[in-house]
Amino acid sequence: MANLPVNKSAHPFDKARFETVLNRRFFYAPAFEIYGGVAGLYDYGPPGSSLQANIIAEWRKHFIVEEHMLEIDSTIMTPAPVFETSGHVARFADWMVKDAQTGDVLRADHLVKNVLEARLQGDKEARGQAAQPPPSEDDKKKKKKKEVKAAAVQLADEKVTEYETILAQLDNYSGPELGKLCRTHDIRNPDTGNEVTEPQQFNLMFTSSIGPTGQHPGYLRPETAQGHFLNFSRLLDFNNGRLPFASAQIGRSFRNEISPRAGLLRVREFTMAEIEHYVDPGDKSHARFGEVKEYELDLLDRHTQEAGSTQATRTTVGDAVARGVIANETLGYFLVRIAQFLLKIGVDPKRLRFRQHMQNEMAHYAADCWDADIHNSYGWTECVGCADRAAYDLTVHSNKTGHPLVVREALKESIVTERTVAEPNKKVMGKTFGKDFAAIAKVLEDLDEPSLEKLKADLEQGTGTVVGPDGRNFALTPEMLTIGRKTFKQSVREYTPNVIEPSFGLGRILYVLLEHNFWAREQDIERGVLSLPPVVAPTKVLIVPLSAKEDFQPLVREVSSKLRRAGVFSSVDDSNASIGRRYARNDELGTPFGVTIDFASIQKRTMTLRERDTTGQLIGDIDAVIALLVELVNGTASWAEACRRLPAYDGVQDVD
Template sequence: MRFLASRVRSHLVFNHCFYRLHFRMASSSTTVKKDAFPFDKQRLEGTLLNRFFYAPAFEIYGGVAGLYDYGPPGASLQANIINEWRKHFIIEEHMLELDTTIMTPAPVFETSGHVARFMDWMVKDSQTGDVLRADHLVKNVLEARLAGDKEARGLAVQPPVDDKDKKKKVKKVKGKVGVKLEDEVVAEYENILAQLDNYTGLELGELCRKYKITNPDTDNEVSEPQPFNLMFASSIGPTGQHPGYLRPETAQGHFMNFSRLLSFNNGKLPFASAQIGRSFRNEISPRAGLLRVREFTMAEIEHYVDPEDKTHERFHEVRDVELDLLPRDVQSSGNTKVTRMTVGEAVKKGIIANETLGYFVARIYLFLTKIGINPARLRFRQHMKNEMAHYACDCWDAEIHNSTGWTECVGCADRSAYDLTVHSKKTGIPLIASQQLEEPIVIEKEVVQFNKRTLGKMFGKELPVIQNIVNDMDEVSLQKLKGELAQGVATIVSSEGREFKLTPDLLTIERQTIKQSIREYTPNVIEPSFGLGRILYCLLEHSFWSREQDVERVVLSLPPIIAPTKVLIVPLSTKRFDHLVRDVSSKLRKSGVFSSVDDSNQSIGRRYARNDALGTPYGVTLDFASLQKGTMTLRERDTTEQLIGPIDEVIAVVTELVQGTIDWAEARQRLPAYDGVQALD
């Protein structure tokens, strides 16, 4: 017993001395200086790889560009982001959640326009045949020349880094890096970069020729830009009789199920469907880690709205949210200066097309900043005319600034009625909504009557095509067709350019008075679309920093709501604490708090530092005072401040911290500061 008492006293003395030292170190860091060292992308990538946030897929076979696997912390981080996304959108907005198939029959994407239009422009190295994405080539080369100009003028310049070799590649741009440019040339380059997304393939080729843009890796000339469809082609069935594609987005699955969704929602509009799932794009030359991959997770919303009423009942809640906006007219003028304004002002001035689009832009901002994106590095850029998707009438990208520049991470588009309209025409299935009118309305309109028997005999399988052409005509076109039929023969033309000659015996057009008590219409769609991998990577960059006293002591300041591990349990290195560790772990689990235990033989400081690099926001330490007095310390990651209190009280406080119901300042009001001595009182 005397021996045991002596051992306990010696441990208490050690514990006292250690914590006096540890507390002094912590106190010196209570004012967090996250910019003490410049951002080091290689150190971040090393940390993420060593901690297995993610890694190249199939690495032992040499890997495949654009494919990555998430490790335990990365998978947990993504799952937590998805969980917050579901809370922020699906639950709070009462959305209808879907999970539709990845494999999609070819006719769906032929009808939607993806087969013809879902493409990027690529160029080939004239000697090696290496393939490059044309707009990225122009961007990288011109940015490198501008960086060289600043270097030659003696101005501070941060070298662009698209990947770990980018800096080397920039220096290979022959005769440009470190060379002073004429002021007029600098202005031209800046103008081109400001509206780069607006250039066609032909125009990108002209830029390459005019400015002698070559492959930075080889200095070889490149070919004229060629279109490259980004979808992965496949086939369905053992004989390949059904061609198909891996979906490049989840949206079409929503539209295929519109009628069922509308019925599920009791026929009421507006409503929204939401889906989280994998998508695939065969990127031309993926070189930017998680920012440009070939398989990724998307979270997409399709909000169906009356085209005659795009107001939003909750718009008043976000009206005063301030955003940095980059409208298309500013970009077209060769400028990238953002305008700070409220969403309400942007909608009122017509900068953002309507309230519903503005509402979701604001909600996107609130979500991204809630999970830890730096609002000072977030802007919303409006699509220019040539880059607008074929289905959109207005679109804004949430762009997040990172080490490669501004990256689109969320798109928010008004898809109008495009998708439902084209799928309805193709299949003959009406994808419409109806509204009971309070008072019936009487209208006069031209009504078409087809003589289907005669039409069928004359045109056979072309009958549906003729019917679609005529049914799509507006009143003016129908009146013109009616006049031509009265002259004996009329010619109509399909969208593919085929001509059909019609006579009065095939169809008649008469003006009729119609009483309507129900209004039928095709809903418009507002679509927020999130690239979760890009958001995750930008979040890691924004959260990464080094302690002021040691550049090697890296930290990921991830918000508790999305951190992979919420609490680290650190016992002194002895089995005597096993029962306390089990008890604390069990209580945290029952409170819904994910924790881990580090009972290695390293110092407590090293154990905390190792988990700071994993983004763990809080840590609790069990020592001999925990055995004697039932107390436990609580450490905050960024400041390294420590509090102390009874074990159950500390667990209650850390649970509220993780749930976001209190912050660290409030925790300091609940628990006394740990001064390294209290454990021995």
């Protein structure tokens, strides 16, 4: 019984049953449900909250601890000037369309995607290419929708190719181009069959105000990143002025999604985990790149997508960086670390790819960007973004505030240079130009060498002219300034660092993790199992006393106390249900291990140890089982090793 074979693919994934389990066991539920709920807002129940907390704990270990990052916690409420400067007020938007008859609002790219995918699915069904499982109750309800009613229609081969090409390039389309697609391909609201309006931009930030009179407009942050950048000087000082280094933050963010659907995959309030890794713009190598360069990833680059394909190519990160597919070593290093984290917490490696952003979809601040896409019942979903934000954010905030967000690095050897400079006679120019003097001096300071040489030649002829910031011409005479060659000695290099940003949507990761690990036992299709790795499972060990008699309580308390002291979260199920039923309930919750305390346990101080996926059981001394459990939960021992260390339990214990 210790190592029964597991066939997780014996039954196809049943989404309706999966969602029933999540709802019944309160992993999460619509917020404000008894008031009718609000789209895109969810509350996590006990298992969902524990799962999220465990994902976050592992994220901290994997990134903050292992990479020696500086963790911060910045505010959610943000004054409007911050997002005006960063570009979010002008650019943080999606394209929406409205039902021409009902006024219902739809996100334009999602509308195109859903309708074209439904038509392609219908084409497969019409051609007999898609063997479909029996429809669930959820599927039957969806049959009422227009896109499913009209689905089983065979398309011309060229139309299939055209649709597939559009879907491959969908993220690259602008708003007007999405509108043209709707008109060209007769894409309508699938719920009503009505035409839709031309796309319009909709800013996704929630507006608010700060102060009792609302005199300070503000926004709920759509990302945590700006809190990093505004504290850059303090972080640099904390790190003794040295680069590279990274800051990290986990916190709530808010996006006023146009039409939130797909459960946790598109919500209006969510938890993010973001890293800002600051690097020298002239050197984006990474000290640990050699450790990961042979790691293979499935990469879908922009050129493949622009050619109309979604076929990822498996390649080593070292090769991708060498060929310029991935922009630099630091970006490549973090792609690997992201993949390692996702696989460690239980994401199916066969359903993970990294997709490069195409030019038109690239964020306004990004020089290169890759998404960790994870496949699930809704298709491929972006769960992590990893962008090279260049020096955009630090530069715009520095320009706006006048606060230098720069690195000053002492040079090992001073650099001596000679260049042409203009030295104004402050007394003469100040008297001549008054309040305009400062602006003129700044113009002179910014002139390049050819312009200075021309101005010098003009002055030798009598007068020269410069153009002020407002377009006015100012006449200069030789007594106002001197232009000549000057030697400079530079012992400090000053530069604005670039930023590599991995950004994690933890709610999306949590959802796909649940999907990837849900299955049914071959002998009992109704018996759902969540094969969550112990590192993230909400409860690690279930303690099952065979009887509720008082004699069992001291031993139950002892086992529970020893596990808690060892840092292993456990729960006790002393209900009247059968042992099999009690274990089945906790298999649904993802509890990886269970121990049974029976009458022999009281007499012999032995107990059985059960593994969730195989249902195999071992037996041993209570303290030996607890010690082994600690190793299993911490990942320092495997179940195969446990089977070598303890004998299998045959279902019988002799009681004296």
